[in-house]
Amino acid sequence: MRRLALTLTVPFAIVLTACGSSSEPAETVTVTSPAATPTSGSTEPSPTSEDSPDSTSTDDASPPATSSPTQGCQREGGNITVPDGATCRLTDEDIAGNITVGQGATLTAKDIDVDGNVVGRGHAAVTITDSDIDGNVQLKGGKKATIRDTDIDGTLQADNARGAQVFRDNDIDGNLTCTGNKPAPTGGNNDVDGSKRGQCARL
Template structure:
């Protein structure tokens, strides 16, 4: 028997005779939301399943909020430690809250982002239908790229980074955005 195997066997025997056994702590599971969550603290991600609707109100999420294909998120006065992420959402409405990461909505339909404090970026790409980005305080950039159809309003935002809009049809409309970086392309006059 090898020296390593002998030491391992002796260590296991010693733990067994003293009653000390190491047990891994259970992993936190994602919280699925297909109804209403109000006034809760959630220690992991919140996932809105495909086709479901989640109303998330006055809650603290210590992970990300992930919105699956065809799903709806209606958020109000939440604090999210991570990101809001979606590929193919039906509707994302998040108002008067805080996001410590990014808001990343791609390839979905409608969204309404209003009165948020976002420590990262707001990134909207390849979406369709109405898109509103209103009265947000963003420490990074606001980016609208290749969004098609529907009206896009971008107004009354405060942006520490850049306001970038490119290849959107129709071009975004807006006014009164305060930008420390640059206003670029379709957003240069907003």
């Protein structure tokens, strides 16, 4: 009889030997086990959002910039416009054109020289002191207003306001006229070359 040897190389080997004559060479059979396939439990997990850098992080975001009162003074062609709800502050400045103050807007001006007019319509507040206005000052349907120590080459007119208005110590080449204001404007000592009319007749 022949001698039969069986060898398993992976992962172990088994040798079988059959009885027989020692004169016959042994026959060796090699059996290789199939490669192991990974199981679902051996799959490496994919990186989570905690492992990846957050591209939308806002830790270094800068705070929103705050607007300066001078940013409410929009300039174009020598004119200045104060947009609705904005605030404009002017000091020691020459304006070649007009100043227009919008709805709910605020103008605070000191020591300015305006070649044109100052017009406020539905404004929140207009304050002009120690200034020169070559044209007129017209305030209509607004709230607060203060015109003091100012030279006005034209007319100062204030109509239908619903806030305190003070007109004092002004030099007015035209008229000083006020109608429909609640309360009536206050002040006095205005030097008017024209006439004082309506609610400002005694100012």
